[in-house]
Amino acid sequence: MGERPGEATNDIEWARDVWSSVRCAGVLLALLLLADWGSGRFTCRRAGLWLALAGLLFAVLYPARVSAGEGWLSSRRLLGERRVRTDLLVSVRCLDGVSPRLLLRDAFGGHVEIDPEVLVTHPRLWHRLDEGARKSAASGTLLCGATDLLRLSQRVERETARAVFKVSGLE
Template sequence: MQPPLPSPRPAADVLHDAGWPGEARAALLCSGLLLGVALVVDAGTPHGLTLPGALGCITLCVVLLVILLPARVSAAPGILTVRGLWVTRTVCTDRLVAVAWPADTAGRLALRDEDGARAEVDLRVLLANPALWLRIEADARTSRTHGTLHHGTADLTRLALHVHSETARTVLRVSGLD
């Protein structure tokens, strides 16, 4: 007899990057506008719109879309998933062994779990989604309590101070108290 399959997590337990749909739309809009402008300019040349010219414009716009399209970040209790265009990375955040937030390249938080899985999260995503950060922070505390988090506790503490201060600044600015 097979063991019962674990029940799927309720959708309410999964937190998503709330700004991703808007950023994805903006990336599509930028690459679409560039495609339109490039095709109009190519059509205005003495040779007119040619197949190689159109393919070049399309290629350029696809490359721009790949560059601009942000990764989609979601977190469930104990799990962080970062979905890029071609690669999905999942890290068990309650079993972290290393956290890195380099001071000189402060744009990304790198996480590694016991199984060797790695993921990187853009700091802007964490600043724009405090609940997502709080979930990662709570799971990292669980890792520290269980003794698995060996590297990066100072980085984690420094990042927590940074995120909480930025969140407080944003709340004060939005409420008009700055």
């Protein structure tokens, strides 16, 4: 995989996603200030309100930074980090909805909720999670979620093969 066994793997598109969040919040702020200025209602109080609204949008859009290493996976957000031991997983659940989520729980009560798309687009992160999940299954701690992991594994393999074919011109 091109990395040492003890080395951590990160979501390589995280910085780009942060800049997208900054741009969205900045555009909203600029449009609100421009509309206020154009209507003649611009005041410092309203500007502060628009700044707070843009800050709230940034906080909502701020992406989680997913990292994985040998036996662990973490998700860092604005207000903190959650970490789970992948070699001691107890359950894995796919939560469907508007925004699909993957919920991982370990034997120590730790839990991490991540977007499965991060694992699909970054096979190194998936490899770290899969490696730990296999150890959990072999030791008997993984009580539920093997089917969800299998489905995700098939999706990751399909997308990785598609990317290899596309790069090699065989698509």
